Amino acid sequence: MPDDSPSTFNPFASAEITPPVSSHWAAKRELAQALRELSNTLVTSAPSEELLKQASATISELNKALANSPRYYGSQEFANTQEHGSRGELNYELNAIGGLSNPLSPGLNMWLEGKLAFGKVKCGYAYEGPPGFVHGGYVAAILDQFLGMAQIAGGQSGMTGTLHVRYLRPTPLNTDLDLRGSVDRVDGRKTVVTAELLANGEVTARSEGLFIRPSNTLKEMFEKD
Ligand SMILES: CCCCCCCCCCCC(=O)SCCNC(=O)CCNC(=O)[C@H](O)C(C)(C)COP(=O)(O)OP(=O)(O)OC[C@H]1O[C@@H](n2cnc3c(N)ncnc32)[C@H](O)[C@@H]1OP(=O)(O)O
Secondary structure, three states, X not given: OOOOOOOOOOOOOOOOOOOOOOHHHHHHHXXXXXXXXXXXXXXXXXXXXXXXXXXXXXXHHHHHHHHOOOOOOOHHHHHHOOOOOOHHHHXXXXXXXXXXXXXXXXXXXXXXXXXXXXXXXOOOHHHEOOOOEEOHHHHXXXXXXXXXXXXXXXXOOOEEEEEEEEEOOOOEOOOOXXXXXXXXXXXXOEEXXXXXXXXXXXXXXXXXXXXXXXXXXXXXHHHOO
């Protein structure tokens, strides 16, 4: 699984949101944001059935128009075109948790300051689990992605082998959430990373992840087209 990102591309260099690599992705980010707003409206409104059906029909038409364009299934297929950015850059657009062009992603922003990792995210009503609070599965997903980035400070990257989350108190919706983490230890192909999720300065969840740099066999599996 070679890193084909240009050496100048480091989305984790600062707290600034990494700009899109092209006007194509800028437009997609806008559409993804509009879709997030649509999701938020859908789960927080009670329009008439007539308006709901009208909206379904309009959106289906729009979907047909968009689907009738070149299709690339997954970041690797986009990268293979050599027109839509490297796989590293595409991760920043398409990733399920941090991708800004992916409307399902809450848009986790992450960066490294020396050996410390930081992150910011906000989850709207579409992420509700317990009333008024973020679903625990999303909390775990955010921590998984964040720990996966933080492991870079240990000098290698790998897949999540285990993820432990301790939910200390409910994580509020519609609140700026902060993450901070660091590498605890590196042992051969294994990296252990710890992180905390905070709301209004209070820790709501603590986590530890074991990341394993894949064996050659697995790497070959990733590399095959
Ligand atoms: C370049 C990549 C970029 C990867 C890009 C990074 C993105 C990270 C951010 C997103 C995070 C994700 O969602 S990742 C997606 C969720 N995770 C996954 O789907 C992972 C699925 N599992 C796998 O692909 C595999 O099982 C691996 C990679 C975890 C390990 O496979 P392997 O490389 O063949 O490992 P193997 O030789 O068997 O074992 C090596 C050592 O690790 C131990 N070990 C193996 N698996 C586990 C495990 N799950 N939990 C604990 N320990 C384990 C073994 O006992 C052994 O210890 P010893 O005998 O040496 O002591």
